[in-house]
Amino acid sequence: MxxxxxxxxxxxxxxxxxxxxxxxxxxxxxxxxxxxxxxYLTNRSNIDLKDKWRNMSISYGQCSREKSKASRVKTISSEALSTPTTENLVAEADAVDEFSRSPRDVRSALGYNAMIFEALLSVKDSNGSNIGAIVEFIEQKHEVPQNFRRLLSSKLRRLVLQGKLEKVHNCYKIKDAALGTKTPIPKQKDIRPRPVQNSGLVISAETVEDAAMTAAYKIAEADNKSFVAAEAVKEADRVSTMAEDADSVLLLAKEIFEQCSRGETVRLAYNRTC
DNA sequence: ATAGGGCTACGT
DNA sequence: ACGTAGCCCTAT
Structure with missing residues (x-):
């Protein structure tokens, strides 16, 4: 009834x-x-959105580990202080939030792309951020190598090439089209054994990039609110690292393709150690 | 308007 | 029978 x-x-x-x-x-x-x-949301109320977001957050959070009913999120604030599990460390780090940057910040190992999105998402300026601001933001939260600025600029260029970012004058911002309105890719809830298309680079690269965007959502969420279970953060880490690897391959393929299409001879030397 | 607890239809 | 997810109720 x-x-x-x-x-x-x-x-x-x-x-x-x-x-x-x-x-x-x-x-x-x-x-x-x-x-x-x-x-897309004509059949939903604001309360529906809230409830749905709650459900999504919960199911992302519990993934593989214990599925006690009490892991309903509210336990974070009460128990985080007493029991030093990995999960709670993350919850704690996120709860303190803002400018807490303990030397062992759990997220310091995140992929650079994820950091970039994290930085751009937290700067609400519609003009975007210049590279200096991005470097500064990331340095506040993560430990970065010496050559970070150089590294960052190549990452940014790459993201612009991919249409994920938009560059206006010297400022970078996230391209709206990249945030969902674009492709109605069905994208079912991970986990599924998904028949891997062995047909090629492009398809798999796109899939991975899609996953990277999801990772960015999660990171954005982690900064806005104070919960996101360790599993989600770890997954975001893993996925964004994968995305970066895929990026490199994709870029290399692009360069080779361009050289070939100009009629140049391309030589490949294989000297990897792994 | 939002957050959080509660209720229950639905799929196993 | 049980867990999940959509929906409802209430305090703030």
């Missing part, structure tokens, strides 16, 4: 994720009235 339950479609989920990236968690009404997302 109660009402029928209407399952969320993947389009709705994507719109919600993108909405959270753009407006932040808790801004459900804003997401709902944003013309960018509204078309």
């Amino acid at each position: 109660g009402n029928q339950k209407v399952k969320w479609t993947s389009e709705e989920e994507e719109a919600l994720k993108a909405g959270v990236v753009k407006h932040g968690t808790g801004k459900w009404k804003n997401i709902l009235i944003d013309p960018q997302f509204a078309p």
Whole structure:
């Protein structure tokens, strides 16, 4: 007799994720009235968004480990201080948030792309950020190598090439199109054994990039709120590292392709150690 | 308007 | 029978 339950479609989920990236968690009404997302969410109320986001956060968080019913998020604040498990360390680090940068910051090992998105997402300036600001932001939160600025600029260039970022004058910002409205890729909930298309580089690279975007969502969420279980952070780490590897291969392939198409002879030397 | 607890339809 | 996820209720 109660009402029928209407399952969320993947389009709705994507719109919600993108909405959270753009407006932040808790801004459900804003997401709902944003013309960018509204078309996908006509059947949902702001409360629905809140509930759905809660469910998504929970299911991302518990992934593989213990599935005690009490891991419902609220335990973080009460127990984090007493039991030093990895999970709680992360929760704690995120709860203190802001400018806490203990030397063993759990996220210091995150992939650079993830850091870049993290930086750009937390700067709400619609003009974007210049490279100096990005470097500064990341240095605040993570330990970086000596040549970081140089490294960063090549990463940024790459992301612009891929259409993930937009460069205006000397400022970089996240391209809206990259945040979901673009492709209605079905993208089912991971876990599934997904038949790996052995057909090629492009497809797999795109898939990985998609995963990297998801990782960015999670990181954005971690900064906006104070919870995201260790599993999610670890996964974000793993995935963004994969994405960077794929990036390199993709870029290399592109260069080779361009040289070939100009009729140049391309020589490849294989001297990897692994 | 939002957060969090509670209820329950639905799929195993 | 049980867990999950969508929906409802209430305090803030």
